[in-house]
Amino acid sequence: MAKTRKPTLAVWKFASCDGCQLSLLDCEDELLEVAAAVDIVNFVEASRAVAKGPYDISLVEGSITTPHDAERIHRVRRSSKLLVTIGACATAGGIQALRNFGNVKEYTSIVYASPQYIETLSKSTPISDHVFVDFELRGCPINKYQLLEVLGALVHGRRPVTPSYGVCVECKRRGHVCVAVAGGTPCLGPVTNAGCGALCPGFTRGCYGCFGPKPMPNTSALANYWSAGGMKRLDVVRAFRGFNASAEAFRRESELHDT
Amino acid sequence: MTRKDITVAYLARVEGEGGLSIKIRDGAVAEVKLRIFEPPRFFEAFLRGRTFAEAPDITARICGICPVAYQTSAVNAMEHALSVQVPPEITALRRLLFCGEWIESHALHVFFLHAPDFLGYEDAIRMAADHGEVVQRALRMKKLGNEIMRIIGGREVHPVNFRVGGFYKAPARRDLAALAPELEWAYGCAVDAIPWAAGLTFPDFEQPYEFVALRNPDRYAIENGRLVSSRGIDAAVNDYLQWFNEEHVEHSNALHSVVSGRGPYHVGPLARFNLSFDQLPSPLQDAARAAGLVPPCLNPFKSLVVRVVELAYACGEALRLIRDYCPPDPPAVDCRPRGSTGHGWSEAPRGVLYHRYRLDDTGHIQDAKIVPPTAQNLRMMEADLRAFVAPRVDMPVDRLTWECEQAVRNYDPCISCATHFLKLDIQREG
Ligand code: SF4
Ligand code: SF4
Numbered sequence: 001m002a003k004t005r006k007p008t009l010a011v012w013k014f015a016s017c018d019g020c021q022l023s024l025l026d027c028e029d030e031l032l033e034v035a036a037a038v039d040i041v042n043f044v045e046a047s048r049a050v051a052k053g054p055y056d057i058s059l060v061e062g063s064i065t066t067p068h069d070a071e072r073i074h075r076v077r078r079s080s081k082l083l084v085t086i087g088a089c090a091t092a093g094g095i096q097a098l099r100n101f102g103n104v105k106e107y108t109s110i111v112y113a114s115p116q117y118i119e120t121l122s123k124s125t126p127i128s129d130h131v132f133v134d135f136e137l138r139g140c141p142i143n144k145y146q147l148l149e150v151l152g153a154l155v156h157g158r159r160p161v162t163p164s165y166g167v168c169v170e171c172k173r174r175g176h177v178c179v180a181v182a183g184g185t186p187c188l189g190p191v192t193n194a195g196c197g198a199l200c201p202g203f204t205r206g207c208y209g210c211f212g213p214k215p216m217p218n219t220s221a222l223a224n225y226w227s228a229g230g231m232k233r234l235d236v237v238r239a240f241r242g243f244n245a246s247a248e249a250f251r252r253e254s255e256l257h258d259t
Numbered sequence: 260m261t262r263k264d265i266t267v268a269y270l271a272r273v274e275g276e277g278g279l280s281i282k283i284r285d286g287a288v289a290e291v292k293l294r295i296f297e298p299p300r301f302f303e304a305f306l307r308g309r310t311f312a313e314a315p316d317i318t319a320r321i322c323g324i325c326p327v328a329y330q331t332s333a334v335n336a337m338e339h340a341l342s343v344q345v346p347p348e349i350t351a352l353r354r355l356l357f358c359g360e361w362i363e364s365h366a367l368h369v370f371f372l373h374a375p376d377f378l379g380y381e382d383a384i385r386m387a388a389d390h391g392e393v394v395q396r397a398l399r400m401k402k403l404g405n406e407i408m409r410i411i412g413g414r415e416v417h418p419v420n421f422r423v424g425g426f427y428k429a430p431a432r433r434d435l436a437a438l439a440p441e442l443e444w445a446y447g448c449a450v451d452a453i454p455w456a457a458g459l460t461f462p463d464f465e466q467p468y469e470f471v472a473l474r475n476p477d478r479y480a481i482e483n484g485r486l487v488s489s490r491g492i493d494a495a496v497n498d499y500l501q502w503f504n505e506e507h508v509e510h511s512n513a514l515h516s517v518v519s520g521r522g523p524y525h526v527g528p529l530a531r532f533n534l535s536f537d538q539l540p541s542p543l544q545d546a547a548r549a550a551g552l553v554p555p556c557l558n559p560f561k562s563l564v565v566r567v568v569e570l571a572y573a574c575g576e577a578l579r580l581i582r583d584y585c586p587p588d589p590p591a592v593d594c595r596p597r598g599s600t601g602h603g604w605s606e607a608p609r610g611v612l613y614h615r616y617r618l619d620d621t622g623h624i625q626d627a628k629i630v631p632p633t634a635q636n637l638r639m640m641e642a643d644l645r646a647f648v649a650p651r652v653d654m655p656v657d658r659l660t661w662e663c664e665q666a667v668r669n670y671d672p673c674i675s676c677a678t679h680f681l682k683l684d685i686q687r688e689g
Contacts, residue, residue: 066298
């Protein structure tokens with residue numbers, strides 16, 4: 001039997017904390033297996049060897065925040081057969097998208113002594129605002145088992161399976177006591193996409209939405225419920241303005257209360 | 260004129276995006292530039308207006324490699340601002356979680372990011388073909404560090420259980436106790452790796468460093484301490500900004516931390532080892548000595564061996580903390596907002612990480628300042644490169660380039676962290 005060529009994998013970084021790509025190295029039990037199934041040809045965080053494209057699969061971490069990166073992502077897209085975005089930065093603009101609600105000039109001068117050196121865009125935007133994305137993996141950070149599922153599926157030519165329901169479903173499945181109803185703790189679980197295994201409620205804390213909005217989330221019902229319970233307007237704004245502040249549903253809801 | 264340029268467009272095996280360029284003219288080093296093109300993310304700016312309770316989770320996102328250090332420095336600063344004292348059980352649990360991060364980060368850096376340089380491989384996966392057992396053992400240790408973080412914090416990157424005042428929920432004693440056998444194995448494995456690491460070939464290179472690290476009266480400093488240096492600094496946390504300055508350096512396009520009126524300094528494992536060697540347990544002191552590692556060690560390449568010593572220390576310390584573990588009850592101390600300023604720091608795997616916050620009466624952040632270890636080391640890295648290249652200008656460019664990259668990796672630089680106060684040079688090759 002003819003030996004088939006292993007698919008090639010490249011990892012790219014834009015504005016991010018490196019946490020999502022680190023998840024690949026955090027697959028300690030599977031890392032050498034992954035390396036046997038795909039050819040990791042471009043992963044600068046782990047290797048000084050870099051091969052030219054085209055690549056079969058590109059994992060993209062981070063958001064677009066500079067004019068240079070807005071061009072670079074097109075080069076990455078052109079050299080990739082499949083492009084998968086990993087994490088809240090890449091899929092929603094990340095925590096750095098909080099700048100989208102402020103004045104970026106002012107931000108630059110708060111952080112940097114000579115702001116004229118800083119070349120930056122006024123918004124932090126997800127990769128899908130710039131190029132076509134084949135698959136998105138959510139979370140801040142992503143769940144490494146979901147990453148393995150995506151890689152496994154793509155190598156075998158099938159569509160990856162990831163949940164499209166809310167954190168509440170996972171929470172019930174795990175038998176956690178509801179922190180919102182029983183504990184009166186504000187929790188974004190009802191509107192947040194599953195994938196983490198309902199981590200926060202498992203630690204008796206409310207979900208802070210790091211996996212971003214689930215499909216068709218009823219954010220206004222949740223916000224009204226909070227407001228009726230006495231939550232201050234600005235606290236409602238802040239709750240939706242976290243690691244996925246610029247994801248459409250969360251952005252809209254936060255803006256409704258930011259008056 | 261003879262010219263030779265060393266350009267590394269993308270530094271590999273570092274956390275974040277950076278490049279390196281060195282110009283050699285007529286046999287002398289004309290210019291050394293560590294270029295940082297990691298885009299800015301403006302953390303200090305958007306922290307304004309957030310509540311004190313949000314700081315640990317938000318600042319964790321500065322760096323996915325050392326989130327526990329960010330969370331610890333943030334809670335230390337907030338508890339300082341709010342005059343909150345946490346009981347020793349909470350401090351011990353934080354230290355244990357931190358040991359998990361040290362184990363994970365050091366195992367990753369030593370065996371995956373740094374050792375391949377010394378053994379002549381592009382990366383650990385290629386190294387695994389010839390040194391399979393070393394890589395397997397390293398993966399197992401790294402996994403154990405992650406396991407500690409998962410049990411206490413819920414996940415390895417950006418744990419969710421950390422809060423100002425303590426924890427949301429204390430882990431069960433039996434869950435932690437289950438880690439003891441694996442920690443015993445890892446401790447032995449790391450101790451055995453000390454002579455292995457010391458047996459690598461190190462370039463002949465020493466620098467007259469000023470070492471700066473936290474020091475704790477009764478144990479090797481990790482989660483807190485006083486700041487000391489090999490040239491007489493001895494500072495409490497609120498005095499940090501009096502001792503250090505950020506200077507703008509024309510050629511480098513970056514702000515660099517220096518000791519006021521003195522110059523660059525060195526933070527990280529080598530600094531900790533040299534300043535707190537006496538606090539390592541005696542079997543580890545003996546193992547280090549037997550491998551020829553005695554303070555003061557001035558060769559930055561040997562930071563690899565020091566990381567192995569600290570890896571062993573963190574495994575042993577985690578074992579002790581698990582044996583003595585007493586779940587904090589309640590898991591957190593009540594924190595009431597008040598208007599004040601708080602300072603906090605901790606020893607991230609890469610060195611001291613300092614935070615300062617000014618809060619208003621309702622506990623909202625008015626102003627934030629964060630000084631990560633890599634930013635403090637940048638000036639030193641450039642000084643190292645100058646001194647390192649000078650007697651080696653005649654080396655073949657390929658070889659010299661690789662060794663320069665290696666000299667940068669001595670610091671395990673985390674460029675994602677360093678960028679929130681660096682100025683950027685966006686030009687890049689390729
Ligand atoms: S999504 Fe979160 S964990 Fe992933 S790179 Fe961005 S900040 Fe880091
Ligand atoms: S419960 Fe919510 S905030 Fe917590 S890890 Fe899961 S998605 Fe993220």
